[in-house]
Amino acid sequence: MKKWFTSLVSAGLLMFAIGLAPAASAEDAIPAAAAPAVEAPAATAQAAAADGAAPAAAPEVHKGDVAWMMVATLLVIMMSIPGLALFYGGLVRAKNMLSVLMQVLMVFSLISVLWAVYGYSLAFGGEGVFIADMSKAFLSGVNGTTLSDTFTENVKLPEYVFIAFQSTFAAITCALIVGAFAERIKFSAVLIFSVLWFTFCYLPIAHMVWGAGGYLLGKGALDFAGGTVVHINAGVAGLVGAYLVGKRIGLGRESMAPHSLTLTMVGAAMLWVGWFGFNAGSNLEATSGAALAFVNTLVAPAAAVLAWCAGEALMKGKASMLGAASGAVAGLVGITPACGTVGPMGAIIIGLVCGFVCLWGVNGLKRMLGADDSLDVFGVHGIGGIVGAILTGVFSAPGLGGTGAEDFAIGHQIMVQLEGVVITIVWSAVVAYVAFKLVDMLVGLRVTEEEEREGLDISSHGETAYR
Secondary structure, three states: OHHHHHHHHHHHHHHHHHHHOOOOOOOOEOHHHHHHHHHHHHHHHHHHHHHOOOOOOOOEEEHHHHHHHHHHHHHHHHHHHHHHHHHHHHHOOHHHHHHHHHHHHHHHHHHHHHHHHHHHHHHHOOOOOOOOOOOOHHHOOOOOOOEEEOOOOOEEEEHHHHHHHHHHHHHHHHHHHHHHHOOOEOHHHHHHHHHHHHHHHHHHHHHHHHOOOOHHHHHOOOOOOOHHHHHHHHHHHHHHHHHHHOOOOOEOOEOOOOOOHHHHHHHHHHHHHHHHHHHHHHHOOOOHHHHHHHHHHHHHHHHHHHHHHHHHHHHHOOOOHHHHHHHHHHHHHHHOOOOOOOOHHHHHHHHHHHHHHHHHHOOHHHHHHOOOOOOOHHHHHHHHHHHHHHHHHHHOOHHHOOOOOOOOOHHHHHHHHHHHHHHHHHHHHHHHHHHHHHHHHHOOOEOOHHHHHHOHHHHHHOOOOOO
């Protein structure tokens, strides 16, 4: 009894002493998240002290970074649903409005689940030249205490935050593709294709560009927020789909005008706002790097709007609201790979170039290609992504306001960027072609002529957008 009482008193004194101890000096650190990660370093520090070596610094997780990354993730979700859904929905005919909304929502949901099941593991689960491994399938080994790296040594994020943020990139990339063959594809075909293309195209490209040991990352390719991974990847797949699904019935003879440019404008505005999470969030920390990406995401699309409208005025005598909205998206696409490595003046130039080039992409180039890319996925995302990826190699130079090293060589970097562009184009085209062919054999790609004329809202979903 005396021993028990003595132990109790000793424990009470110890707790009292701990309560009087001063709080940690890092006022924005999250010790609960960092604690398990510092257990091993603590043991290492003890061993280092015994050997006379300096102890290793403990990882830090900052509340500001965590809060910003969760907000950025929410912004990217808003880009997709409702932003992309409304942007696409307004561009189709009224009888196909709900079908586009449904396709975007379902693809986003499907890929979000697959990302947790195996996508995250194959993209970021380990080192590899072209793909990672299945060590983190079903998020094995991931919990509230595991951490992910940022761009600052010893500064970490909760792994769940990084998983959620990256899942939105995968989901919106697959959702972008549906605009290329809108108004005539089977709903089941969209879903099966999305699974195949996500697995065999998105994941390898994402790992090669961003993953540990990735081929393009090792080459020094610059893609801050997804010019190759997201936009070129989706644009090429969309173009292949437009060819294989075929042209809409009545194209060139019947009116295919957008049914609601008001909704398209609303969607474009949501895309622009959400893109701040897409680009600035890719910095992974709430630092000056995020601020640079933020301001570039403001000025580049603004410049592209001006360029697109000026080009339309020169070509047609009038600038259109549809053109202004398309210009904003083109500028956002173009600055995506460059937003964290170029200065604001470089971003403005990239926006101006993308505005003019993408205007040509949805007019002259589209006629040359002869594909019915319904909502200009390749003309805006494919072409804008290519232009942005190449110009990243120019304006990242420190002499032009970029953040590259002093020995940055524009010529060499452009060649590296071109290699990334070519690999993405070829890989996406081949995988998309095979995936569409497999889907065609399994369920068929296209609805019947009667269903297409009736509209996919009724024929595929049994409801209408307007009464």
